[in-house]
Amino acid sequence: MxxxxxxxxxxxxxxxxxxxxxxxxxxxxxxxxxxxxxxxxxxxxxxxxxxxxxxxxxxxxxxxxxxxxxxxxxxxxxxxxxxxxxxxxxxxxxxxxxxxxxxxxxxxxxxxxxxxxxxxxxxxxxxxxxxxxxxxxxxxxxxxxxxxxxxxxxxxxxxxxxxxxxxxxxxxxxxxxxxxxxxxxxxxxxxxxxxxxxxxxxxxxxxxxxxxxxxxxxxxxxxxxxxxxxxxxxxxxxxxxxxxxxxxxxxxxxxxxxxxxxxxxxxxxxxxxxxxxxxxxxxxxxxxxxxxxxxVEWPARLQRLSEGKLLGFAPPGAEIWLDGGHNPAGGEVVAEAMAAFEERQPRPLYLIIGMINTKDPIGYFRAFADLAEHVFTVRIRDSEAGLDPVVLAHAAFDAGLVAEPAGSTAEALAEITRRQLPGVPPPRILIGGSLYFSGNVLADNGTPPT
Missing domain, CATH: 3.40.1190.10 (Mur-like, catalytic domain)
Known part of the structure; x- marks a missing residue:
């Protein structure tokens, strides 16, 4: 979809x-x-x-x-x-x-x-x-x-x-x-x-x-x-x-x-x-x-998505964050932020990630090994350097995470919605891994930077 x-x-x-x-x-x-x-x-x-x-x-x-x-x-x-x-x-x-x-x-x-x-x-x-x-x-x-x-x-x-x-x-x-x-x-x-x-x-x-x-x-x-x-x-x-x-x-x-x-x-x-x-x-x-x-404003740096087309595919009440951090150090600071959110308000954490082939995906994913419940990997559009979602899912698995490829961000969100169980808090979803992927997401969401 x-x-x-x-x-x-x-x-x-x-x-x-x-x-x-x-x-x-x-x-x-x-x-x-x-x-x-x-x-x-x-x-x-x-x-x-x-x-x-x-x-x-x-x-x-x-x-x-x-x-x-x-x-x-x-x-x-x-x-x-x-x-x-x-x-x-x-x-x-x-x-x-x-x-x-x-x-x-x-x-x-x-x-x-x-x-x-x-x-x-x-x-x-x-x-x-x-x-x-x-x-x-x-x-x-x-x-x-x-x-x-x-x-x-x-x-x-x-x-x-x-x-x-x-x-x-x-x-x-x-x-x-x-x-x-x-x-x-x-x-x-x-x-x-x-x-x-x-x-x-x-x-x-x-x-x-x-x-x-x-x-x-x-x-x-x-x-x-x-x-x-x-x-x-x-x-x-x-x-x-x-x-x-x-x-x-x-x-x-x-x-x-x-x-x-x-x-x-x-x-x-x-x-x-x-x-x-x-x-x-x-x-x-x-x-x-x-x-x-x-x-201060800086899109795709722990940006909370509170409106837009993609939210219709997510579970009601889900908390969605977008971040373009793409290297191990970037993964660490975002994981620290997710851990702080979890401390204040526990929710299951899902990752939707797209990356390019010049980065260290295992190093990035390793920061989330004890935090994320599941990872969906997505191909970056219009980029010859975009990592194959299957390869990216294997990298997440090598970092200790459960992962699978998805056809798009919307498909990944819909799958998270399908897995939502009664009585479980709505999930926290981090979309990221690349500024190029973040650009895809903002375009799909109808909320480009101004």
Whole structure:
């Protein structure tokens, strides 16, 4: 019972489809091509408002969202570039609005920028990600704003965003194993790649790190480059106390509401964002922090699905969560959140998971071994890298879970409904394993990000 929800491609998306037919897919980590392209475009990346540049294996998207919420709470106009998108390419580009909430780029403006960048590239060998990063710089240099929040795509040192020579602040969020084929198979090697966004003498914020070896690499790089560094757990921190978030740094202490984004891992993400915005030179008031905690939004990161088409297939009263975490570290923080929910309100936990073949599915599933009652595995649509649901079910089984493939998210939800027994609380259902799969789910549900 698939849900058909294929939107008509917009003008900008047709331009991107054309580019994807002309240029190699994936990543080719180098700064030469994009630097030459930007030169032909008049170096728009040198004409930006102050840039908050964010790298990390996990948490960089949430931290970007906290930075945006904090700055917008102060009335600042904020451009934001993130990746990947969930449903539409436009999600990657938010255009700042003075005194208001940034908006996804308007389609005509987006399409025009893509055409101009493609014309400047003039058929030269380049990846689509590099072209679209140049598009961000063109858009953000031509629209007035007070700040740019710029998320790294992959790695740091050779990521296309790393042409920014003088960021207001560089931020490095938690580092763990991911993209080993590109970045190395040890966290120290990955940390060295992420540390490549640090620039001599420019402020650095180092978020909470699970691996001391990664933290050591980041701290020593900052010291070598003479970067004023603020380190989580040393110079700033955050924790929960009596249902409130307590943030503290060298400037003082703030007693704030818990973040709107669920999960304890978001406390450290919020803290890094607060410290980063301060390091970037913006005045931050208690009122700004308080508002940011209650207004922050970041789809598919422990997002509660409370409306939409898919809910009709689920058992009445079911609690449905969507999360795009896709590596073992991401699995651990989401499993921790599920365990906390279970403590407060016990319910049977079902997983509906889709993943791509560059991830570690057994490592992801292992975090749920003592929590989940059953796993359904689903293929990611429109992705050549999507894992076969049978293979993914075997990975879940190898991690100690009971699993079976399903034809779609709707079919999995319907099967959970069929298994619902009288007298048993409605289930808690976690849908996730990939941001690409999360995008499929939001499209099927009729609730794309806004």
């Amino acid at each position: 698939p849900i058909m929800n294929e939107p008509v491609a917009s003008e900008a998306e047709r331009e991107i489809e054309r580019l994807m037919s002309l240029h190699p897919k994936g990543f080719d980590l180098s700064l030469d091509r994009i630097s030459q392209l930007l030169e032909r475009l008049g170096n728009p990346h040198r004409k930006l408002p102050p840039v908050i540049h964010i790298a990390g294996t996990n948490g960089k998207g949430s931290t970007s969202a906290f930075c945006r919420a904090l700055l917008e709470a102060g009335g600042y106009a904020v451009h934001v570039h993130t990746s990947p998108h969930l449903v539409h390419w436009h999600e990657r580009y938010r255009i700042g609005v003075k005194g208001g909430r940034s908006r996804h780029v308007e389609d005509g403006l987006f399409a025009d920028a893509i055409r101009r960048v493609a014309a400047a590239n003039d058929g030269q060998t380049i990846t689509v990600f590099e072209i679209l990063t140049a598009v961000a710089f063109v858009l953000f240099s031509e629209q007035p704003a007070d700040a740019v929040v710029l998320e790294v795509g992959l790695g740091g040192r050779f990521d296309a965003t790393n042409v920014i020579a003088d960021p207001a602040v560089s931020v490095i969020m938690p580092i763990s194993l991911d993209h080993q084929a590109y970045l190395g198979d040890r966290v120290e090697l990955i940390a060295a790649e992420k540390a490549g966004i640090m620039k001599r003498g420019r402020p650095v914020v180092i978020g909470q790190q699970s691996f001391e070896s990664a933290r050591d690499v980041l701290v020593s790089t900052a010291e070598r480059l003479g970067c004023p560094a603020a380190i989580y757990g040393q110079d700033f921190t955050a924790h929960e106390e009596f249902g409130r978030l307590i943030y503290q740094d060298e400037f003082g202490l703030a007693d704030l509401p818990l973040p709107r984004l669920p999960g304890r891992h978001q406390y450290a993400n919020a803290a890094a964002a607060i410290r980063a915005v301060k390091a970037a030179g913006f005045g931050v008031t208690d009122a700004m922090m308080e508002q940011a905690m209650t207004t």
